[in-house]
Amino acid sequence: MKSSLNTALWAVLACLLWSTAFAGIKVGLNYSTPLQFAGIRFFLSGLMILPFALKSGSYIQVVKSNYKLLILLTFSQTIINYALFYSGLNLVPGALGAIVIGAQPLIIALIAAIMIPSDSFGLKKFIAIGFGILGVVFVSVSRQSLQLAGTAELLGVLMLLGVNITSGFSNVLVARNALHINPKVLISISLLFGGLGLIILSIPLEGLNFEPKPIDYWISLLWLSFMSAAAFSIWFRLLQRPNVKVSHVNLWKFIIPVFGVILSWIILPDENPEMLTIIGIIIITISLLLFFTTNRTKKNIL
Numbered sequence: 001m002k003s004s005l006n007t008a009l010w011a012v013l014a015c016l017l018w019s020t021a022f023a024g025i026k027v028g029l030n031y032s033t034p035l036q037f038a039g040i041r042f043f044l045s046g047l048m049i050l051p052f053a054l055k056s057g058s059y060i061q062v063v064k065s066n067y068k069l070l071i072l073l074t075f076s077q078t079i080i081n082y083a084l085f086y087s088g089l090n091l092v093p094g095a096l097g098a099i100v101i102g103a104q105p106l107i108i109a110l111i112a113a114i115m116i117p118s119d120s121f122g123l124k125k126f127i128a129i130g131f132g133i134l135g136v137v138f139v140s141v142s143r144q145s146l147q148l149a150g151t152a153e154l155l156g157v158l159m160l161l162g163v164n165i166t167s168g169f170s171n172v173l174v175a176r177n178a179l180h181i182n183p184k185v186l187i188s189i190s191l192l193f194g195g196l197g198l199i200i201l202s203i204p205l206e207g208l209n210f211e212p213k214p215i216d217y218w219i220s221l222l223w224l225s226f227m228s229a230a231a232f233s234i235w236f237r238l239l240q241r242p243n244v245k246v247s248h249v250n251l252w253k254f255i256i257p258v259f260g261v262i263l264s265w266i267i268l269p270d271e272n273p274e275m276l277t278i279i280g281i282i283i284i285t286i287s288l289l290l291f292f293t294t295n296r297t298k299k300n301i302l
Contacts, residue, residue, distance in 0.1 A: 007244060010234050011252040017231040019259030020223070027220040031213050033206035034086035037221070039198030042078055044225035046192025049233065053184040062185050069177055070189045077170035078194020083201060084159040084166070091156025100160040102136030102257060104167055105129050109247035111168035116176055119245045124291060131287030132254035138280025139257045168246075175239040175246045183236040191228065251291060254284045 028037045053059055063070060085101075092100070106129045112119040178186055238244055258281050 014231045014234040024220040024224045031217040035202035043195030045228040048229040049188040053188040074190045079197040081166040084162045088156045088159030104164045107164035108168035108250045112246040128291035135280040135284030
């Protein structure tokens with residue numbers, strides 16, 4: 001569990017799980033409002049992890065001893081992050097939203113360099129991130145026209161940039177301050193109470209919606225809940241490893257849009273490979289190979 005290859009495989013698995021979220025969210029939002037759907041999703045995720053967290057022992061004691069950190073993580077990782085994410089995506093074209101979120105590894109690397117002195121921002125990392133963002137641009141623009149028009153779209157971009165910032169802050173928070181806490185406890189608290197917070201926030205902003213939902217809604221909700229529980233458990237565990245650097249492991253997030261388009265080609269009948277998408281995937285692959293192969297001999301590859 002300590003080798004760099006093992007870390008890379010787990011990081012890829014987490015990103016593969018996250019790449020399935022876009023289709024599930026699209027289905028769920030056909031029948032529910034954004035904040036309410038997100039809140040129920042994460043509340044269920046927290047419930048799924050709770051039995052495993054309780055089995056770890058001293059659950060209440062861990063919560064009492066680290067309540068400030070847990071409250072901060074709950075607000076940054078779940079409530080603020082996903083309130084901005086769902087609201088921002090509703091205001092911008094899909095391609096633009098994907099590009100802004102695709103720049104997340106760059107924002108996280110900058111935040112990590114500021115908050116963790118050992119996580120420096122070197123030239124190789126900058127080049128790898130630059131290529132990764134370029135690949136995300138190719139993948140995103142090939143699937144939808146890139147537009148930015150009006151104040152609403154600009155507000156949406158700012159919200160999605162806020163998502164990147166809060167994601168970077170939460171990643172650093174776990175890596176720097178939560179090494180001694182069982183990751184299952186971290187996840188169960190942040191998702192359970194974060195989801196509850198989003199549900200409460202949705203009431204004055206979106207109202208209550210108790211209309212009967214079709215089976216598609218429940219399938220997407222249950223999958224998204226399980227996916228979040230599994231992916232965040234893996235990710236927080238990786239961030240807690242002493243040999244893992246926040247900025248390095250987040251480079252793997254560039255493959256999320258790659259998995260997303262490949263799944264679309266497989267599942268959706270009207271989705272077919274396009275040249276720009278293929279070029280984007282190749283660029284992202286090159287960016288990851290350049291960085292991780294040139295750093296393989298170093299102890300701190302991840």
